[in-house]
Amino acid sequence: MGTTQADPVQEPKYWHLKTVLTEALDSEFSVGEILPNERDLAARFGVARATLRQALEQLELEGRLQRRRGVGTTVAPPRVGVAVGSERHLWPGAAGDAWQPADCTSAVPPAAVADLLQTARDERVHTVRRSRVTHGQPVAAELLYIPASSVPDLSAIDAPSGTARARAVLRELQRADLEDQDQAVELGSASAEDAKELDRLPGAPVLVVTTRYHAGGRTAAVSVATYRADTCRLTFGASGRVEIHHDPERRAS
Amino acid sequence: MGTTQADPVQEPKYWHLKTVLTEALDSEFSVGEILPNERDLAARFGVARATLRQALEQLELEGRLQRRRGVGTTVAPPRVGVAVGSERHLWPGAAGDAWQPADCTSAVPPAAVADLLQTARDERVHTVRRSRVTHGQPVAAELLYIPASSVPDLSAIDAPSGTARARAVLRELQRADLEDQDQAVELGSASAEDAKELDRLPGAPVLVVTTRYHAGGRTAAVSVATYRADTCRLTFGASGRVEIHHDPERRAS
Numbered sequence: 222m223g224t225t226q227a228d229p230v231q232e233p234k235y236w237h238l239k240t241v242l243t244e245a246l247d248s249e250f251s252v253g254e255i256l257p258n259e260r261d262l263a264a265r266f267g268v269a270r271a272t273l274r275q276a277l278e279q280l281e282l283e284g285r286l287q288r289r290r291g292v293g294t295t296v297a298p299p300r301v302g303v304a305v306g307s308e309r310h311l312w313p314g315a316a317g318d319a320w321q322p323a324d325c326t327s328a329v330p331p332a333a334v335a336d337l338l339q340t341a342r343d344e345r346v347h348t349v350r351r352s353r354v355t356h357g358q359p360v361a362a363e364l365l366y367i368p369a370s371s372v373p374d375l376s377a378i379d380a381p382s383g384t385a386r387a388r389a390v391l392r393e394l395q396r397a398d399l400e401d402q403d404q405a406v407e408l409g410s411a412s413a414e415d416a417k418e419l420d421r422l423p424g425a426p427v428l429v430v431t432t433r434y435h436a437g438g439r440t441a442a443v444s445v446a447t448y449r450a451d452t453c454r455l456t457f458g459a460s461g462r463v464e465i466h467h468d469p470e471r472r473a474s
Numbered sequence: 475m476g477t478t479q480a481d482p483v484q485e486p487k488y489w490h491l492k493t494v495l496t497e498a499l500d501s502e503f504s505v506g507e508i509l510p511n512e513r514d515l516a517a518r519f520g521v522a523r524a525t526l527r528q529a530l531e532q533l534e535l536e537g538r539l540q541r542r543r544g545v546g547t548t549v550a551p552p553r554v555g556v557a558v559g560s561e562r563h564l565w566p567g568a569a570g571d572a573w574q575p576a577d578c579t580s581a582v583p584p585a586a587v588a589d590l591l592q593t594a595r596d597e598r599v600h601t602v603r604r605s606r607v608t609h610g611q612p613v614a615a616e617l618l619y620i621p622a623s624s625v626p627d628l629s630a631i632d633a634p635s636g637t638a639r640a641r642a643v644l645r646e647l648q649r650a651d652l653e654d655q656d657q658a659v660e661l662g663s664a665s666a667e668d669a670k671e672l673d674r675l676p677g678a679p680v681l682v683v684t685t686r687y688h689a690g691g692r693t694a695a696v697s698v699a700t701y702r703a704d705t706c707r708l709t710f711g712a713s714g715r716v717e718i719h720h721d722p723e724r725r726a727s
Contacts (some may be wrong), residue, residue: 233676237665279677282663301661306559306710403711406659408554408679408703410535413489423486424532426679450661457559458656458711464621 230393235275238268242276246285246296252256252376256286282426287451301355305430305448306457308324310402313444316390318365320351322333322387330366330374330443337443340368347372349387352418353446358454362418363446367394371441394442401435406455415447426450486513488528491521495529499538499549505598509539509547529644532673535679540704543675550704552610556700558567558683559710565687566618566697568603573604573616575640583619583696590686599675602640605671615671615708616699620647624694639714647695654688659708679703 238363256262263273277294279418280286287297290313327345329335346368351363369375372393407447409429416423427447434442438471488613509515516526530547533539540550566573580598580722582588588595599621622628625646633642656697662682669676685697 233666237513241694249532275677279663282661282677282679284660302658305659352533387520405555405707406558407537407665407707407711408535408661408681410532414487423489424528426535428661428681454658454660456656456658458654 228256235272235279236341238266238272238276239279241266241282243285250296252296252298254296254387256296261300264456277473284451288422296318300452300454301360301451302456303355303360305455306404312395312399313442314388315395318354320463322349322351322384322391324350324383325387326388334443334445337440338364338366338368339439347390358452359419361446361448363444365444367442367443371397372401372437397436397441399434399436413445419449420449422447426456428453430455488532491519491525491529492532494519494637495533496538503549505549505551507549508545510550523608528580533545533564534704537704547691553614553705553707555709556593556608556701556706558658558708563652565648567641573601575604575637575644577603578643581708585691587619587696587698590592590693591619591621592692597621600643602643611705612672614699614701615668616697617694618697620695624689649671650689652687652689656686664700671701672700672702674702681706681708683708
């Protein structure tokens with residue numbers, strides 16, 4: 222009496238297949254191995270191609286499989302923990318920063334970024350493109366937006382463009398006191414440009430991390446970083462601790 | 475000389491359609507409005523159904539569209555910022571906690587969680603199920619794993635099960651000093667049970683946040699929380715600041 226029993230949940234057809242496939246991946250396949258084609262897999266497990274495809278898509282979302290351009294579907298290695306936020310706040314480009322500057326242009330940012338920076342919608346800002354590589358694999362691409370007012374002493378003369386320009390802008394930015402920073406993580410899809418940089422297909426799911434850097438009582442810079450969702454687990458807080466290794470989908474049954 | 479020009483990037487066909495659709499969503503549709511069916515949309519934009527479907531899927535990943543059970547495809551409201559990590563570390567269930575406990579069972583956790591807790595693989599732990607609701611919408615479901623050693627004075631008598639039991643376990647947990655916590659965010663897919671709780675379809679993309687609570691020099695509790703990826707933007711750091719409102723996909727062109 223009183224206790225409401227939850228309705229039993231109906232699992233879709235491909236869900237059971239996903240479980241069976243997960244077990245097969247654990248026992249029969251090794252990391253990097255190419256899976257048999259869809260027709261053979263569907264025949265082996267006695268399911269329709271559509272059901273198989275749904276199960277494969279789930280396993281890709283969960284980081285167990287990777288679809289690779291010109292290679293096929295392979296067994297994914299465990300996701301790599303990538304430190305994104307730590308308790309120590311640092312300017313981009315400070316010592317120990319994992320990002321490599323690639324380029325710097327002057328461009329009108331997306332309207333939402335302009336609003337965060339409180340610049341006019343048509344005002345150009347320094348736009349630094351950086352990339353992040355872990356264990357030889359590209360894991361993230363970033364656009365860092367810095368208004369001219371955040372780097373007042375920047376000289377246009379000594380480094381007009383490219384990597385040198387990016388370094389000069391970051392060096393100037395670091396002269397201000399970083400007061401605070403905050404971050405937001407959300408799901409997005411890779412643009413063609415990001416996809417190329419990340420060695421993924423356009424439209425692939427990515428984790429988009431937006432960081433606001435606060436200095437002088439306002440937002441001095443905004444970073445929009447796009448992380449591969451298939452290979453990355455973003456870590457926050459207590460750096461230097463033991464890695465979290467887990468598969469969030471393999472819950473207690 | 476010296477400067478390598480990047481190859482021009484070939485955008486896939488549906489990418490252009492996505493841009494056109496985004497403009498249509500901004501100018502012609504309002505939040506919550508149901509989109510015309512796929513056949514009509516494909517005819518209007520002069521594209522194949524497959525191309526249309528790819529574009530719609532991208533817009534769903536980016537949070538612009540929502541597919542809803544028995545309703546169809548609707549224009550999504552802007553994503554809601556949900557505070558996940560802040561500089562102040564608190565035990566689950568502490569004052570101001572946004573989570574509602576629903577249930578508490580004793581169960582063997584997933585192997586990876588057992589490893590984090592350093593419990594034996596077959597040892598049962600207290601498993602508290604909680605849910606998080608923002609503006610009347612379910613945004614996240616959580617399983618919180620607490621080994622018996624973290625709540626040594628818990629009495630089995632006064633609250634044997636259900637919400638009262640969950641509250642009793644959390645109350646006991648809070649008696650220890652929380653030393654630190656760290657978090658990881660990764661992409662996952664909703665299990666049938668989570669999907670039901672989050673009012674989504676099974677397999678829908680979710681953001682999985684794993685939090686480790688450190689006390690007494692070890693991991694005293696592990697939380698695995700599943701957030702709706704379509705409606706949530708997870709925020710970290712500096713709480714109480716102005717919301718980040720942006721669309722990460724609408725980059726400078």
